Amino acid sequence: MGNYFSSMFDRLWGANKELRILILGLDGAGKTTILYRLQIGEVVTTKPTIGFNVETLSYKNLKLNVWDLGGQTSIRPYWRCYYADTAAVIFVVDSTDKDRMNTASQELHLMLQEEELQDAALLVFANKQDQPGALSASEVSKELNLVELKDRSWSIVASSAIKGEGITEGLDWLIDVIKDEQL
């Protein structure tokens, strides 16, 4: 009996449905570090991702299916093969990499134009805040032209994957939005 109720409860809250989330961004931005910070709560040593990492994690009663795609130039063209059924995109920016803000911005806007991502929410991490000289979240927001985004729920959060700062805050916002809009 108890089981029956709890499963009905889950269904009401969409817990049985897996949410697909993509982590994108230029190479070295910290995507893989963030993925494993979320999954095991620790900092792991990473190698540049050739291809992708995919992990399933439970977060606030939800099952998240998180895809971390490699950010190297040669791999970016393949991002689009993984866009289908995506609930949200987490775009990670290395806030110290001022030279490549422009590239990051281009890749972001190009991606958001894709039909398959029209309903996806967007969370931007202005990562590596622990480093001296990192641009602030609002500076990154400006560099990325986020204000131009129309018809999309988005947010930018300052983070440090190494120190574990900002990550849960960002994800909390994202889950709320998804619950509101998509479940």
Place this chain on the structure above:
Amino acid sequence: MSTKTYKKFENAGSGDLPDKMTVYQDCMNTFNESPVNPKRCRVLISRLLRLLSNGVAFPENEATALFFSISKLFQHQNDALRQAVYLAIKELSGMSEDVLMATSSIMKDVQNGSDLVKPNAIRALTYVLDESTAFSAERLLKSAVVSKHPSISSAALCTSYNLLPISEVTIKRFANEAQEGISDLKQFPSIPYDEHSLLVGEFYPNSTYMAQYHAIGLIYQLKKNDKMAILKLASQLANSNTLKNQLAKVQVVKLIDDLLARDPQLYRQFEEILLSWLTNKHEAVQIEVAKVISTFSLRNPRLVSPERFSYIVTTLQSLLAVPRVSTRFAVLRILNKIAMVSPEKIAVCNAELETLINDSNRNISTYAITILLKTGNASNIASLISRITRFIHDVSDDFKIIIIDAIRTLSLNFPQEWKSIVKFLIDVLKNSEGGLKFKNTVVEAIIDIVSFIPESKDMILESLCDFIEDCEFNEILVRILHLLGKEGPYTSRPSLYVRHIYNRVVLENSIIRSAAVVALAKFALTKNDPTLKESIVSLLNRIANDQDDEVRDRATIALRLIEFSEDDSTTVATELIEPKYFYDLPSLEAKLNNYLNTNDDSFKTPFDASSVRRFTEDEVKAIELKRKQEQALTGTTEGTSEPGAKKAKSESTTDNKGFAGPSVGEDEQELLNTKYAEKLLAIDQFKEYGKIINSSKPVSLTESEAEFVVNGIKHIFKDNIVFQFNITNTLPNVALDNVSVTCTQEDPEASQLEELFTISIDRLLPTDTGSCYVSFQKNDELVIEGFLNNLLFTTKDVDPNTNEPYEGEEGFQDEYEIDSLYISAGDYVTGSFIGNFDAAFDELPAEEIAVFNIQENLSLQEVIDKLVINSNCLPLNNTQFAPNDSNSHTLKLFGKSVLSGSKVALLIKMIRSSKGIALKVQGKGEDATLCSDLVNGLM
């Protein structure tokens, strides 16, 4: 989809393949679903794999889409599904470059996957690593190689093997670990009792020890250039008890084979162990040993005693009766190889072979027949042929072709049996169902017989005339018309053929009419028969009004040519219609290419055809006969080519050496000679020497494992002789500078050669090969001399980083003695064909007789090989093979002077006794000096 249709698809034997589009759509939908349904995905992947393994291909965009949707399955941690995913990646890697995107996921499985998926992941590394990333897998591969789990270790060894062409340095770093894989007997970890313990141990062995096989394969690749290391490896493995895996044993037999090819004397050391493996419980091991020893013995007959050889044959004979088809097939292949050279040795198997003619597997029955055709002798050919006549009508074209090829060889071996053979071929041609390729093979065999057995001409041509009345293939009709035009004029009843040919003009399409016109013209031009000519002219006049312009043109040209030919002074017609010379096609092609590429005056300078090698008709026949003799040896006509392996994975020890008779590899030799000649003539100093009249084969002047490997080629010009020395530097870290050869006449007083100059090689880096030249002036027509040779050079150490000598290094001057090089009468002779050797021999005026005694312990075959090489003549009437059961043999050789074209024939009788071999050489020739020099310089 109902369960019923599922069943149908899953039934592998049913032959119904699932529908490609349905599978594609199902895969795309299901793989992209979330959450993943592992069971359904696996079913779909297996369905996809079934399509792929049946050769169904997807266009690139679909293959790519499939790959990406399959890659999404990495999100699910189900081992069984993951294994299926790896199988799919393997298949798709050939169609889509994008498998790169699976790299991170594969790496993760290699590190953290379960024992079940780890091997798959390790093997998949092969498809995603390249030169730049291979090193990153070093640590992973190394630890997998030493894993206690046999499947993981095997997978790592295989991947290392496959990565060798990409990154040998990386793999070399764990060669020691790989070596341990041979002796380390790994077992599957035991599974707790209550789960699957019944599976392991009780019904299945604890391990197949397959890793041994993989380790040997890898170690061989790493060490194959080091003979001593391979010898050590092979002796250790052969004499210890470590080998538990049958393929590993087979592999060791192959190692031994490789060693024997490098040094036949090692045979004694291995003979006992090899023979003991002939009774091994695994058929594969027995077969491999039989193959190695029989091949070896045909190359080195003295080293394997006849008793041992017949022991091998007995083993093979008993294997012919085993139930396993693949075993019987493998045995037949070995027997066939033996039959090509020494058919009498396997005659004991004839009874078994005859039973196999009725084998239900057509591969086997066809092979059995072709072998019987080889072991056949004059007395049973007729009965064999009648058996085949019954058999051939109900096999497929492919098999028919193999049989026809065997018959064609038979006709070359038993020219006296031509009547029954021709009867059979004509019958097959007329009455057997079959496609163009098959019929063409028959016609080719017939054409061969006409050109090599002149007596058969009338009967064959008449039968062919009959056949073309009712032939559906244009290509074949054209070939036959050509043959009639070529041979018909020289028969007793040319008008008969003219009538048949003209019938074609009346009845057939324009392609055939054109060919018929040319054939008719040949009768008028070559036959000096005014009435015949007159009627042909009137026929041609009629044809000149044909509705097809090609036919009209040809008729008009033919008429003009006939008109010309009445005026004796011009030979245009005969040269065109019946060319005396044929261009050497590879050389012509190379020259034309060169002409097109180097053109800088818009083709104002016409192409100079005079520098292209030309052959007379007899020479062409000699070349063809030689080629056919070789094909018979290497068995290339039997379509036994090994399946090519992906990524040029050279199978460790291959058996492609064939049986090295004197003329093996002639075709490649011709090509190589053309190349050498072009290189030489491009050097300024040689430009004024004119054409090369003859080039010898390369003569080996050092051991093949010396520090410097040298061979010499003698090029003969009208007034000059040039020695070309090809030198290979095998020293690993040393460059050779200013490499040259000094040649000293053995008898300087009497020498008729004057040394002009030497062209040296500036630098030979490690593993490089280069040529240096020494040029002489000669005054006499036929100079015969010997030279002592010394290699001169300066050695310099090479910086491994730049692969150039260290700067400022002066080096050491050094010299190295190499073998002598002799110019003999054979260098002025080239093989030539003659239809009737005996008659020609009697007619030639000059005669010289010499007797030789050979005390060395050589077999008759070895002596024959030597004679053929030394004389440079063409062996005729199949006399280049010594019968194994006899102590005497007669060799017939025919050739021509390259300087004057004068003919020379050698009749060599040899007798083998306990004291050695006695030779009586009887030479006849048009030119007495050449004849006597050739005879006296033979041994």
